[in-house]
Amino acid sequence: MKAYRAKGTFRNGKHDQHYTLDIVASDDEDAKHRIYSNFGSRHNTPRRFILIDSLETIDPSESTAPAVIAHFRD
Numbered sequence: 001m002k003a004y005r006a007k008g009t010f011r012n013g014k015h016d017q018h019y020t021l022d023i024v025a026s027d028d029e030d031a032k033h034r035i036y037s038n039f040g041s042r043h044n045t046p047r048r049f050i051l052i053d054s055l056e057t058i059d060p061s062e063s064t065a066p067a068v069i070a071h072f073r074d
Helices: 028-043 066-071
Strands: 002-012 015-025 050-058
Touching: 002 028, 015 028, 015 066, 028 050
Parallel strands: none
Antiparallel strands: 002 015, 002 050
């Protein structure tokens, strides 16, 4: 598993909301799926309204996201 940082926008009502999200995934495709699932469940946003501008692998120590910290706790 790797830590990823995604940046982009998603439709929130009538406006586009910018986001930066740190997640744990096995590869790029899994990371994209988790991003779509996250915003779909939290904000009820369809996948076509979620735009991923950049997706990069990061060092887990750079993240402050609780899920990333807990996964790489060792």
